[in-house]
Amino acid sequence: ATGLMKGKRGIILGVANNRSIAWGIAKACHDAGAEIALTWQGDNLKKRVEPLANELNALMAGHCDVTDPASIEDVFARLEQEWGKIDFVVHAIAFSDKEELTGRYIDTSRENFAKSMDISVYSFTAIARRAEKMMNDGGSMLTLTYYGAEKVMPHYNVMGVAKAALEASVRYMAVDVGGRGIRVNAISAGPIKTLAGSAIGDFRYILKWNEYNSPLKRNCTIDEVGNTALFLLSDLSTSVTGEVLHADSGYHVVGMKAVDAPDI
Ligand code: NAD
Helix, strand or coil: CCCCCCCCEEEEECCCCCCCHHHHHHHHHHHCCCEEEEEECHHHHHHHHHHHHHHCCCEEEEECCCCCHHHHHHHHHHHHHHHCCCCEEEECCCCCCHHHCCCCHHHCCHHHHHHHHHHHHHHHHHHHHHHHCCCECEEEEEEEECHHHCCCCCCCHHHHHHHHHHHHHHHHHHHHHHCCCEEEEEEEECCCCCCCHHHCCCHHHHHHHHHHHCCCCCCCCHHHHHHHHHHHHCHHHCCCCCCEEEECCCHHHCCCCCCCCCCC
């Protein structure tokens, strides 16, 4: 992919550490020649993100907590100053109270429902609206989703409802900004052991289940999601928009447990 992203600049939100999906995407973009800006959420994560940003010569664009609109504005104002325009934006952010990522969806609280939707869905809309202003020659916007949006997955609960809304918002925004040559897509990634992933109840069981039952008989990696992102962020996909592309070892096509799958 050397040179595929040469001359392109973009911002990636959602790196927490070197296991983050956003980090897999950042590495792939950098290796393909893109210039990257990263954000962090709070001082604790800044310490983690700073050395990673240095590895990629990435711009440390600022603290961004999506529940605080001023922090989104500050980051984009900084980018405007440094770069003037951008070519892509990656949103790899989600949150739900851990207590509600186990048990029954029906028991979700009003507070956590609203918070999960705000951080995991609305934030992509807010970020896309701000990013659009800086995409003068078209662009590509990308978010991360999960199969729990389409089918009921154990413990995914309110996050599944949020991801369904996120996928719908990808389609609506694709129409809103398509006339300006801006594309909006999502990657539906298979389960990966990250900070956010580990908050889901019985996550190890889910990982094993996917490994044994996906067509490729293994789990996917952040580097593979990074390469899939490269396709959607680059000019290889200029007619692809409003799409949810699965990077999940093919798990989403499977109808039942594999006959030869071992017991977990
Ligand atoms: P991660 O914990 O590495 O990343 C989640 C990020 O969200 C963190 O960087 C965190 O700082 C950020 N975040 C949370 N609340 C925020 C807020 N209020 N403001 C700003 N940032 C905030 O985990 P990850 O698995 O890499 O998650 C990235 C995305 O991928 C999420 O949307 C997640 O739902 C999605 N995803 C993950 C998996 C998986 O199995 N890990 C599978 C499919 C989709």
